[in-house]
Amino acid sequence: MGKEIVLAADLGGTNLRMAAIDCQGEILYRTRRETPRGECADEIVEAIVESANECRENCADFQIKVISAAVPGTVNIKDGVIITAPNLRALNDFGMVAALENELGVKAVLENDANAAAVGENWCGASRGFKDSICITLGTGVGGGIIIDGKILRGADGMAGEIGHICVEPFGAACRCGSRGCVEQYSSASAIVRIAKELEAQYPKSILKNNTQLTAYQVFQAGKDGDKLALEVFRQMGFYLGVALSSLINVLNPQVIVIGGGASAGWELFIPQMQETIRQRAFGGLSERGKIVRGELGDDAGILGTARLAFDSLA
Amino acid sequence: MGKEIVLAADLGGTNLRMAAIDCQGEILYRTRRETPRGECADEIVEAIVESANECRENCADFQIKVISAAVPGTVNIKDGVIITAPNLRALNDFGMVAALENELGVKAVLENDANAAAVGENWCGASRGFKDSICITLGTGVGGGIIIDGKILRGADGMAGEIGHICVEPFGAACRCGSRGCVEQYSSASAIVRIAKELEAQYPKSILKNNTQLTAYQVFQAGKDGDKLALEVFRQMGFYLGVALSSLINVLNPQVIVIGGGASAGWELFIPQMQETIRQRAFGGLSERGKIVRGELGDDAGILGTARLAFDSLA
Numbered sequence: 072m073g074k075e076i077v078l079a080a081d082l083g084g085t086n087l088r089m090a091a092i093d094c095q096g097e098i099l100y101r102t103r104r105e106t107p108r109g110e111c112a113d114e115i116v117e118a119i120v121e122s123a124n125e126c127r128e129n130c131a132d133f134q135i136k137v138i139s140a141a142v143p144g145t146v147n148i149k150d151g152v153i154i155t156a157p158n159l160r161a162l163n164d165f166g167m168v169a170a171l172e173n174e175l176g177v178k179a180v181l182e183n184d185a186n187a188a189a190v191g192e193n194w195c196g197a198s199r200g201f202k203d204s205i206c207i208t209l210g211t212g213v214g215g216g217i218i219i220d221g222k223i224l225r226g227a228d229g230m231a232g233e234i235g236h237i238c239v240e241p242f243g244a245a246c247r248c249g250s251r252g253c254v255e256q257y258s259s260a261s262a263i264v265r266i267a268k269e270l271e272a273q274y275p276k277s278i279l280k281n282n283t284q285l286t287a288y289q290v291f292q293a294g295k296d297g298d299k300l301a302l303e304v305f306r307q308m309g310f311y312l313g314v315a316l317s318s319l320i321n322v323l324n325p326q327v328i329v330i331g332g333g334a335s336a337g338w339e340l341f342i343p344q345m346q347e348t349i350r351q352r353a354f355g356g357l358s359e360r361g362k363i364v365r366g367e368l369g370d371d372a373g374i375l376g377t378a379r380l381a382f383d384s385l386a
Numbered sequence: 387m388g389k390e391i392v393l394a395a396d397l398g399g400t401n402l403r404m405a406a407i408d409c410q411g412e413i414l415y416r417t418r419r420e421t422p423r424g425e426c427a428d429e430i431v432e433a434i435v436e437s438a439n440e441c442r443e444n445c446a447d448f449q450i451k452v453i454s455a456a457v458p459g460t461v462n463i464k465d466g467v468i469i470t471a472p473n474l475r476a477l478n479d480f481g482m483v484a485a486l487e488n489e490l491g492v493k494a495v496l497e498n499d500a501n502a503a504a505v506g507e508n509w510c511g512a513s514r515g516f517k518d519s520i521c522i523t524l525g526t527g528v529g530g531g532i533i534i535d536g537k538i539l540r541g542a543d544g545m546a547g548e549i550g551h552i553c554v555e556p557f558g559a560a561c562r563c564g565s566r567g568c569v570e571q572y573s574s575a576s577a578i579v580r581i582a583k584e585l586e587a588q589y590p591k592s593i594l595k596n597n598t599q600l601t602a603y604q605v606f607q608a609g610k611d612g613d614k615l616a617l618e619v620f621r622q623m624g625f626y627l628g629v630a631l632s633s634l635i636n637v638l639n640p641q642v643i644v645i646g647g648g649a650s651a652g653w654e655l656f657i658p659q660m661q662e663t664i665r666q667r668a669f670g671g672l673s674e675r676g677k678i679v680r681g682e683l684g685d686d687a688g689i690l691g692t693a694r695l696a697f698d699s700l701a
Contacts, residue, residue, distance in 0.1 A: 230639045
């Protein structure tokens with residue numbers, strides 16, 4: 072038998088990515104397809120199975136020990152059940168581990184996607200070598216994974232790490248979680264667009280005005296070109312992210328905070344205000360001692376993290 | 387030789403309390419004196435030594451194995467050094483463990499007072515039997531101790547758990563930590579007085595008006611008598627404590643949150659608004675599953691917690 076490997080899936084609202092990964096974190100084969108958007112969990116399972124079979128065919132020399140899946144939602148790790156998946160509602164209350172084990176005939180494990188990204192960056196990326204780290208994923212929303220003493224912090228119900236729902240403005244923008252003023256409403260890709268829309272009347276010369284299809288990427292491009300509206304949007308993004316991280320630093324005193332996700336592409340535009348805010352607000356000296364770094368693994372953080380958890384499950 | 391016991395000190399800004407405690411958490415003898423307020427750490431050490439000798443004389447049948455001290459400041463546990471003690475500046479950078487071991491001839495251990503209170507409530511009090519708990523101490527300031535998987539969360543520099551410095555109002559009241567809008571500025575005894583002063587012009591009929599020596603206890607008494615200014619102060623205290631706890635619940639997903647400290651005496655006046663705020667704001671379902679309870683040990687939480695840590699240090 073060949074070397075032992077795992078199949079690691081990162082199931083996003085848009086794409087399903089899968090890779091065959093060895094115990095060094097080397098990606099031996101990878102594939103991607105669209106995530107089925109239907110009402111039925113079986114279609115999603117089928118897509119994962121197809122990806123897995125494609126990986127198997129292309130890794131015939133290796134021994135596949137586990138399939139692991141990072142999913143965008145809350146997960147009951149012990150029972151292998153997805154509790155809620157706001158962007159893939161077909162998976163609410165779905166027993167994904169049983170379904171995959173049944174279809175593929177290998178052990179399966181499940182993890183929340185933000186936790187998986189934190190483990191990935193800790194295994195092969197920006198927080199390598201640190202035992203206390205936090206990973207924040209700035210995407211459509213704001214996700215978080217907390218690693219304490221080398222282990223994911225899960226909390227009583229497996230729902231810890233919801234960093235995107237730290238309140239930074241108590242009477243602020245309504246959040247999809249039911250609260251108001253969550254940092255997700257100020258420092259995510261969707262927040263960038265919302266804030267730009269809200270402020271555009273104050274910036275009559277902005278090239279972003281009256282764009283009904285505005286994207287976070289367009290705001291970023293405008294910011295790089297010096298557009299004042301875009302720069303103010305990223306300043307606010309950085310300020311509120313700094314407020315949330317200051318609270319988090321005071322509570323958790325991490326060694327390192329990794330910032331990743333698609334909206335971290337705007338790094339150069341939001342990071343100065345974020346760092347200044349943390350310097351002013353985090354508790355005495357902690358802001359100097361804790362490092363804040365950019366994620367190194369990009370889109371691969373999730374599949375690498377879930378692969379690592381798959382290997383851990385064999386131990 | 388008699389039963390093994392420990393001496394546990396709780397060094398506050400005002401009082402130094404000490405007790406001889408056995409491994410069941412039974413207090414065999416206790417004493418209290420004023421904390422020396424001078425410039426010199428030696429005076430404080432001397433007061434602790436006097437208290438210890440008094441305990442020794444009254445517990446001659448027992449074998450004292452360790453002296454432990456809970457201190458109001460940040461602590462380097464490993465080296466036994468107090469890093470900063472804002473209310474007892476004589477102790478900044480002071481090697482308390484070495485001083486006590488030298489004077490008393492027994493092993494000494496040190497802990498932050500809020501962490502000690504969390505351990506005390508977890509050992510003999512309101513969070514007994516839970517492995518993931520948070521203890522919040524509402525006093526002159528707002529202290530916090532976080533226990534995860536049965537262990538105090540210390541963080542990279544031993545400074546984790548600063549729950550009082552979660553930001554709840556980004557452009558709010560200046561905090562002694564250098565930030566703005568920390569929950570300590572809204573939900574502590576000193577905050578109760580400040581907010582009452584700020585709002586009194588709006589309540590011409592309040593009995594609290596024009597009281598230059600106003601105390602939190604007077605605001606509490608007025609609230610119990612139905613004074614509208616006092617009730618509004620406690621409503622704000624509860625709201626902002628609820629905002630902070632919602633963020634904390636989303637991030638840590640604890641099994642139980644214990645609220646203690648002197649200002650928790652106002653429980654009946656601030657808890658309804660606090661609970662309503664958490665219900666509205668904490669992430670789906672977590673607010674229902676996590677319990678929020680009142681501390682059971684009162685002023686003894688700190689000495690019991692540091693006693694427990696003293697016994698743990700023998701293991």
